[in-house]
Amino acid sequence: MPVNSSPRLRDSLEYEEPEATDARFTLGFRSLTIDSAEYDHHEPQDDHRPFAGSPDPSASRRKRRQRRSDLALNHAVPFQYRTVADGDVFRLAVILPGTGGAPIECQLIWESSSKPKRDYVCLSYCWETTVRDAAILCDGYRFPVTKNLYRALQSLRKPTANLLIWIDQVCINQDDLRERSHQVSIMKHIFSNAKEVNIWLGEEDDRSKKLCEYAKKMRRGEDRPSSTWKNSLSRIMGQRQLDDAIQSLLQRPWFQRVWVIPEVALARFTVVACGSSRISWDNLVRLIRDTQLPRTKGFDKQTHLLGNPRQRIAILTQMIASQRKGLLHTDITQLLILAKSSQATDSHDKVYAFYGMTLLTTVPDYTRPEERLFVDIAHHYVNSIMYDDYYSRFHGLSEQRRSQQLMSILYSAGRLHQHPHYTLPSWVPDWTYAWYQAPLWCKTESNIVTGTIRDVWSAGIRCDHRAGGDKLETFEIIDGTHGQHRLHLSAVLFDAVAEVSETTPASTPAAADKSAPSPSSLSVTLDSPTFNYGRDFFRTSNGSLGMATHGIQAGDVLAILLGGDVPAVLRPAGTNDDGVGLYELLCECFVQSAEVMNGELIRTDWTLAKDVVLI
Structure with a gap:
């Protein structure tokens, strides 16, 4: 169901007349209200807000400023959203300069998703919990946030300059289901227009710090490998230490969240932050691809379950290649693997996270019953694979591969793999039911194939059994x-x-x-x-x-x-x-x-x- 736009504002930003500009983009307008008369004839010199620009060289003045900020945070009035993010617009957070334990302050401004005029970054992080037990100052009001977000902002904010950043927890009114639905529908534009996406994996430890150092040195020397270069790598970390560090990193909560998939797939450039350490996403993928985990004799969920961290990265690598070529992703097998192996605060996100980067045509609506959503997706993909020639031509699917995708829907379903509180047909997958067994119908190897926009990955995971042959009938x-x-x-x-x-x-x-x-x-x-x-x-x-x-x-x-x-x-x-x-x-x-x-x-x-x- 489409989201109703505010009757007071224009939805379309496709115009040139200055007088027709959306009021939210005018100088001085922030996110508090659109009813106040003070914005009718706003002049820059009327803005007496304090400017937090250059650093204060005086230690005593810095301490006094921090005390004032602490006092303001403790006594601030709780923040309330008084406008709706609708039409083509979304909110951006302007993180004011700061260092150390100084309170985090931000201001909310409006930006266009179709024609952004500012350079901004997006934050990809893990909520971990819905409990907001930390707080920042937002437009002078107290804004509760999760501790993980608070630590991320402390690490990412700049000491002497503003940081324009999109953060779902702040820039979307999470309590307004209609606004959430609408913002999800334009998420593709928000992330694809950002100059970069910052991944926050959490605080660093000794292993993660050395791992980032190892990845950087490996990247600098891989074009001219030598015994000296290899010895310098071994001095940073031995092979056993490297394996343990990668395994520990992949077990961080960020790698299990569903929303991180589109956030990385849609990004122009991605930087991975672990505490104060920074490496590029490509360096991280290269390191994971070139390091093999030791084989285990028993059942190991890190290698034997669908959607294990390495396999998730393999799928994500192909998605990135497809998005960079401007192609929608079509493989329902991969979507099911990712969704059922991911965690989400809202079960709808198991589906809506892929909206805008796949052939899913379901318009995000968080008031929609989940059972209805799962049935519609199965219905859509079965009909697309069976009767839509464009679907097959899009990624060059053979008859064998079409059959493989159809059967992956059935193998992902089954009454014994559905939550009892859902009333789904037995052949419709429950996208929220996590994998917990080693699959018989496919393999769980990572099979990281870089640079290809074809479904090469899917062909590599087909199992060795051929019970039903390759011929699909009714x-x-x-x-x-x-x-x-x-x-x-x-x-x-x-x-x-x-x-x-x-x-x-x-x-x-x-x-x-x-x-x-x-x-x-x-x-x-x-x-x-x-x-x-x-x-x-x-x-x-x-x-x-x-x-x-x-x-x-x-x-x-x-x-x-x-x-x-x-x-x-x-x-x-x-x-x-x-x-x-x-x-x-x-x-x-x-x-x-x-x-x-x-x-x-x-x-x-x-x-x-x-x-x-x-x-």
């Missing part, structure tokens, strides 16, 4: 009565769950040869600690063994989805008026049978496929 959404959305597709129902156990059940002698292939014939085995984490084991009616997400039960059906790489578990739910079977999608699964997992069953007799409907 795959269409059926819009039923009472808002029901069902998915009609082709599948081979080849077996059923007979027994479920937390430990591997023994196979029957008759099926031993078929259910226990040699380890070399399958890329996954039942005794793999990586893949059996979070899964139960089952025995089928035909005597095969397998594993699937906890929650399956006897009577559930095993199905090969045509075009899918791994089988799925379905739960029967009757038939429709045409006699077609209705099923709930539960989860993906693994069956210890080369005939099933390698696609031999499909190749032998693909006519076994029949139409099913997922509800």
Whole structure:
């Protein structure tokens, strides 16, 4: 639903007449009110606000000024937004000069998102919490902020000059859902027009400081590597120390937040700040790409979960390349991986964070029910992939890659991977449900490919299984009565769950040869600690063994989805008026049978496929 603009102001800034200028851009106008008559004939000499320009050489005067600022902050009236950021405008914070523990003071001004007239920067940081237990002075009023933002502003503000910066916590009225929705809709312009984006990772420690020093020296010497250069790097950090420092850095909260994705992808230039240390984003990515983590034998969420920090950076690297070429991003697989592995204060942000840089057409609206939002996204992408030739041509998608994206929607969904408080169709992904198992349907390697605008990354994560082959048959959404959305597709129902156990059940002698292939014939085995984490084991009616997400039960059906790489578990739910079977999608699964997992069953007799409907 579009955001209503203020009736007192023009929305469009596409004009040249000085008298038609938006009142918010006139000299002296700030963010307090648009009703005051004092702005009708404002003159620069009437502005008697103190100027905090050059540093004060007197220590005593600096102390007196800080005491006055502390007193003003403690007794200041709470800040209130009295205007709405609508139309093409957004707020900028002017951070006044200061150093050390001096209170942070700022002023709010208006800027145009379509034709900005000032150079400004944007701040990308982590809220960590919604509790605002610190405060700054904003237009002379007390403005509560989170401690992490307060520390970021202390580090980034300049000692002798103003800093023009966009900060979501200050520049958007977070309590006004309509304003938030509208500002999200112009976020692409805000970040793409900024001269740079400052990433704040938090306070520095000894490892992060040395890591930044290491990255800078590595970048300066990589064009002419020598033994002396390598020795100087090793003196900063040894290989073990380097691995530990990178791992520690990637575990910082910033790398898990959803909003940092568009903030970096849309930036012209990005600087990473960790305390007082600064490096460029490209240097950080190069360092992470060239340093390999040691392999672990057991389950490790830092490497075995989708959306792990390195994989997030790999996806983000491709997004940056696409944005710099002026291309929208299209891969629903990547969006689902990022959203479900990210944290957000508001669940709507799992979707709206990608608005403006993808083919998502949903207009941000924070009053919209989340279930409706998730259904619409799935509906939009299925129809785009199936019927929109422009979608495929945009990134050169082959039929195989189109099938891969469609199936990623189903493998990201399933009743066992949805929050119970949502009433979603079983085939629609719950974008808020975090990954917690090593996936069977794709790989989790980082696969950082720099400089390419094509979906090379997606091709590199496809798993080694080919249960459903590459041929996609029926795959269409059926819009039923009472808002029901069902998915009609082709599948081979080849077996059923007979027994479920937390430990591997023994196979029957008759099926031993078929259910226990040699380890070399399958890329996954039942005794793999990586893949059996979070899964139960089952025995089928035909005597095969397998594993699937906890929650399956006897009577559930095993199905090969045509075009899918791994089988799925379905739960029967009757038939429709045409006699077609209705099923709930539960989860993906693994069956210890080369005939099933390698696609031999499909190749032998693909006519076994029949139409099913997922509800």
